[in-house]
Amino acid sequence: DNYKISFIELRGVEVAEVCQIFERINQAGKPLDIFDIVVAKTFRSENKTNNISGFYLRELFDQFKKSISSSQYASIDNWTLLQMLAVVVKLEFPEAGIQNITDMYLNKLKTEHIEAVWSNFKIAVAKTFDFFDNILHIKGGRLIPYRYLYLTITAYFYRNDKPDYSFLNKYFWYYSFHNADLLTNTTHLWEHIYFVNQQKANSTYSFNKFDIDKNSVRKSFYSYRGRLSRAILSLYANHKPQDWAKPHRDILSDVYYLLTDKPNLHHIFPVNFIKQSGIASQIECDSLMNIAYLSQITNLKISDKNPLDYLKEYDEPDLETVLRSHLIPTIILEWSRADALPEHALTIFIEERVNLLLEALRLKLEGIEFNVFDMGDRTDNISS
Numbered sequence: 001d002n003y004k005i006s007f008i009e010l011r012g013v014e015v016a017e018v019c020q021i022f023e024r025i026n027q028a029g030k031p032l033d034i035f036d037i038v039v040a041k042t043f044r045s046e047n048k049t050n051n052i053s054g055f056y057l058r059e060l061f062d063q064f065k066k067s068i069s070s071s072q073y074a075s076i077d078n079w080t081l082l083q084m085l086a087v088v089v090k091l092e093f094p095e096a097g098i099q100n101i102t103d104m105y106l107n108k109l110k111t112e113h114i115e116a117v118w119s120n121f122k123i124a125v126a127k128t129f130d131f132f133d134n135i136l137h138i139k140g141g142r143l144i145p146y147r148y149l150y151l152t153i154t155a156y157f158y159r160n161d162k163p164d165y166s167f168l169n170k171y172f173w174y175y176s177f178h179n180a181d182l183l184t185n186t187t188h189l190w191e192h193i194y195f196v197n198q199q200k201a202n203s204t205y206s207f208n209k210f211d212i213d214k215n216s217v218r219k220s221f222y223s224y225r226g227r228l229s230r231a232i233l234s235l236y237a238n239h240k241p242q243d244w245a246k247p248h249r250d251i252l253s254d255v256y257y258l259l260t261d262k263p264n265l266h267h268i269f270p271v272n273f274i275k276q277s278g279i280a281s282q283i284e285c286d287s288l289m290n291i292a293y294l295s296q297i298t299n300l301k302i303s304d305k306n307p308l309d310y311l312k313e314y315d316e317p318d319l320e321t322v323l324r325s326h327l328i329p330t331i332i333l334e335w336s337r338a339d340a341l342p343e344h345a346l347t348i349f350i351e352e353r354v355n356l357l358l359e360a361l362r363l364k365l366e367g368i369e370f371n372v373f374d375m376g377d378r379t380d381n382i383s384s
Helices: 015-026 036-040 057-067 078-092 111-135 148-156 165-177 184-202 216-218 226-240 255-260 271-277 284-286 296-302 307-313 317-326 331-338 345-364
Strands: 209-215 265-267 291-293 372-375
Touching: 036 057, 036 078, 057 111, 057 331, 078 111, 078 184, 111 165, 148 165, 148 184, 165 184, 165 209, 165 226, 165 345, 209 216, 216 226, 216 345, 226 291, 226 345, 265 296, 265 331, 271 284, 284 345, 296 307, 307 331, 317 331, 331 345, 345 372
Parallel strands: 209 372
Antiparallel strands: 265 291
């Protein structure tokens, strides 16, 4: 009640000038979010007398997210959605001054341009999320290898009545797994948008040789931000892995993703079992080749058991099919039935699974020159 507050009242100031004042004042504290600034700058009051409709970007975003609320992608952040919108505006209005997706250019978005693209933009974004969700079976944005894939694929779907899903599949897996990071900056971004729009315009495309290091797959480990990590987990998800305890039931349900901040991952050779038996190194233990999706209940039931023992509990006629849906080599089931682990069992298992993953990827990229090399093998590189 006794605190004195400085107060300055400004009259007759345009919204753009207000935003500049906000930006200057906030330099000493927390900067305004670019989305808040664009919302303010594009806001328009309704004027029924002059037949002018109101415009409120925040409300449009909220309504759109509500319309796709059944999708895990409805939780996409406003900044990414705003960048997707900027890409579409640049495509529709090349002279609008939106040369990039940085805050400086997002700040130049205009109400009339957003209104012009909004209807087709919503369709393109919904198709992008549907592609991730129902074509690739990636149930949630945490596994999308590159953020920029939201932007490039939305650009492809924008005003595209005949999308080529075979092309999109190749595009997604090629760039998600390529040994070189080919979508890490805005230069890459616009090159990709040009590439996908060329296909959209004339239905022709060609990919350069695909390169992948077998050793990078072999030594990959879980990382929330790791591109290859998310690519591998996306490929596992794409094969619609089934529940070990309840075959023919997909493990990656919406509820599964809704209840956890990260995918529920299980070590096929449990960590404590490896430590106690000393059969492998920590690198092999944590490799994503030793990881599978499991339900929380199954994961707890398996705990730290020897894989030879816990697999016996699930060894029903459908188990081989279930393991294949996880890209898990069935050789581990053979070991369980023989009740004997060979020397260097995890090393053998990882090598078998790397080969399964590469073969699955080769099928995804059919028609593209597929080059596998192995930086872990200094004596011989493999090319095929």
